[in-house]
Amino acid sequence: MAEPRFLAVRLGSLGDIVHTFPAVAALRESFPNQQITWLTHPRWEPLIRSAGLASQIWATETRSLASIRAIMQRIRSAGFTTAIDYQGLWKSAALPLFAGVKRRIGFSSETIREYGVPILYTDRVRCVTTHIADQNGELSLRAGARRGVADFTLKVQQAADESVRAQLREQSLDSYVVLSPGGGWRSKCWPAERFGLLCERIFRVLGLRCVVNCGPGEEDLAAALSAAAGGSRPYVYDGDLDQLMALLKNARCIVGGDTGPLHLAIALGTPAVALFGPTDPARNGPYRSDAIILRAAGAVRDHSRRKEADPSMLAIDVDSVFEAVCRCLGAAR
Numbered sequence: 001m002a003e004p005r006f007l008a009v010r011l012g013s014l015g016d017i018v019h020t021f022p023a024v025a026a027l028r029e030s031f032p033n034q035q036i037t038w039l040t041h042p043r044w045e046p047l048i049r050s051a052g053l054a055s056q057i058w059a060t061e062t063r064s065l066a067s068i069r070a071i072m073q074r075i076r077s078a079g080f081t082t083a084i085d086y087q088g089l090w091k092s093a094a095l096p097l098f099a100g101v102k103r104r105i106g107f108s109s110e111t112i113r114e115y116g117v118p119i120l121y122t123d124r125v126r127c128v129t130t131h132i133a134d135q136n137g138e139l140s141l142r143a144g145a146r147r148g149v150a151d152f153t154l155k156v157q158q159a160a161d162e163s164v165r166a167q168l169r170e171q172s173l174d175s176y177v178v179l180s181p182g183g184g185w186r187s188k189c190w191p192a193e194r195f196g197l198l199c200e201r202i203f204r205v206l207g208l209r210c211v212v213n214c215g216p217g218e219e220d221l222a223a224a225l226s227a228a229a230g231g232s233r234p235y236v237y238d239g240d241l242d243q244l245m246a247l248l249k250n251a252r253c254i255v256g257g258d259t260g261p262l263h264l265a266i267a268l269g270t271p272a273v274a275l276f277g278p279t280d281p282a283r284n285g286p287y288r289s290d291a292i293i294l295r296a297a298g299a300v301r302d303h304s305r306r307k308e309a310d311p312s313m314l315a316i317d318v319d320s321v322f323e324a325v326c327r328c329l330g331a332a333r
Contacts, residue, residue, distance in 0.1 A: 005035040006143065007075060007083040007101060008054070009092045011062065012041045013184070014260025016132075017048065018267050019287060020086045022149035023136035024053045027084075030145040037078065039071070039095070046241045047264075050154045062091045075099035084143050085121070086136050088112045093120040105142050111135060133287045154268055156249050160242035164250070168211075171235050177202055177210045177325065178248060178265065179234070180256030181225055182218040185305035188258050190275045190313050190321075192221040196228025197318045198255065202325060203232035211247065213261050214238045253328045255321060257313070258284055266291055273324040277312030278302040292324045 006027060010020045017040070028036060038054035041061065048057050060071040076099045083096030085106040096104050097120045106112070106121040118124045125142050127135040137148025168174065179199060183189040199210040212234050214222040222236045237247060248254060248265040254272045256262035258279040263286070266272050272291035274281065280301045281293050299312035 002081055003034060004031060004082060004144065005078065005080045006031070006037070007078075007080040007096060008036060008038045008086065009083060009096065010038065010040060010086040011060075011089075011092055012044055014044070014047065015258070015263040015284075016087070017044055018260070018263040019131075019133040019284075020136050021051050021053065021152045021267065022133050022287070023086065023140040023145075025051075025150040025152040026137060026145045026147050027140045027143060028053045029147075029150045030140075035080075037080070039075075043241070046157075047154075047245075050156070050242075050245065051152050052155065053152060060095075068095070071095065072099040075101065082143055084139050086139060088117060089114050090117055090120075093117050105139050107135070107139070130282050131285075131287060132283055152267075154245065154264075156245045156268070157242045160240075161246040161249075164239065164243050164246040167237075167239075168235075168247075173209055173211065173235060175208060175252055176235075177208050177329075178213055178251040178254040178256075178261075178270075179210050179225065180213045180254060180259055180261040181221040182213075182215050182261075183257045183259040187302070187304065187306040187308065187310045188276075188278050188313065189221070189309055190257055190316060191309055192224035193228040194316075194318050194321075195221075195255070196225040196230075196234075198321055198325070199225065199229040199234050200232045201318070201322050203229075205322075206326070206329070208252065208329075210234045211251070212236045213244065213247070213256075215261075253325060255325060262286075271328045273321060273328050275313065275316055275321065277316070278304075278310040292328055294320060294324060 035055050037056045042059040061067040080101045082103045083101040085092050088107045104121045105123040108124040108126040111127045141148045181192045181195045249268045254265040257275045266286045266289045274291050274293045276295040296312045296315035
């Protein structure tokens with residue numbers, strides 16, 4: 001029998017990749033000497049490299065026909081025995097199929113988001129677990145892993161750590177709380193103005209300044225937060241991915257919604273206050289973590305991706321979040 005050679009497909013995004021790490025860690029634990037190649041978007045290579053789970057990381061830009069052709073040829077030449085599609089989209093499922101990987105493992109129609117995708121798999125896994133990290137683990141189990149999920153450690157690059165520390169020293173920031181007001185689609189975001197009021201209270205009561213993580217397209221959120229923060233002097237940060245990891249690793253606490261930086265911070269061991277509404281923390285929340293989760297009573301799952309904050313996010317008040325931050329920091333109010 002041929003030695004197993006695995007192609008793990010998870011193209012993006014930040015939080016979803018973090019929730020794929022436990023499943024790939026279990027695959028690596030079960031097959032310590034076998035080839036595991038991770039296929040992703042170029043943007044996420046540093047993150048995947050930091051986990052040290054993949055033998056190789058291959059990047060492709062799925063909006064480029066030339067990139068798709070090149071990666072399919074590379075897959076075809078590698079002789080993979082099994083592809084595991086942890087993403088569950090047409091684009092992630094089609095690449096192993098058309099590149100000739102004979103065994104293709106993915107989610108069944110009960111789990112998958114895009115209609116019809118499971119027809120591209122040879123093995124369709126009907127999940128019995130709830131959290132997406134555990135569901136990913138069920139795919140690893142089907143591939144032969146001894147268990148679905150395993151522990152992993154993310155390594156922060158020393159150069160990035162030194163660079164971030166230097167930037168923060170220039171701002172007189174040696175102890176700080178990270179606020180992450182973004183979240184991909186705005187209906188699952190807590191209002192930026194409330195983040196600003198929280199920032200002001202953290203500074204006034206606890207004597208800590210806040211660093212605002214600002215991703216691409218989130219400049220308006222950072223501006224609204226800063227305007228509402230009064231004289232608390234929040235520092236808006238927009239470094240690269242390696243630097244973001246260093247920033248999060250060294251924070252006293254992070255406050256954020258269901259967004260990549262929150263899940264990344266938790267994976268790095270940073271205490272967290274997680275604000276949830278239209279996404280269900282049982283499925284998408286902090287994984288195997290002591291993070292404090294706030295979600296309004298009566299909140300329902302709604303992935304319609306509206307531009308305004310979901311009512312369930314508006315139901316979370318500043319007092320509740322501040323009290324959670326105090327508990328997170330172990331500080332007296």
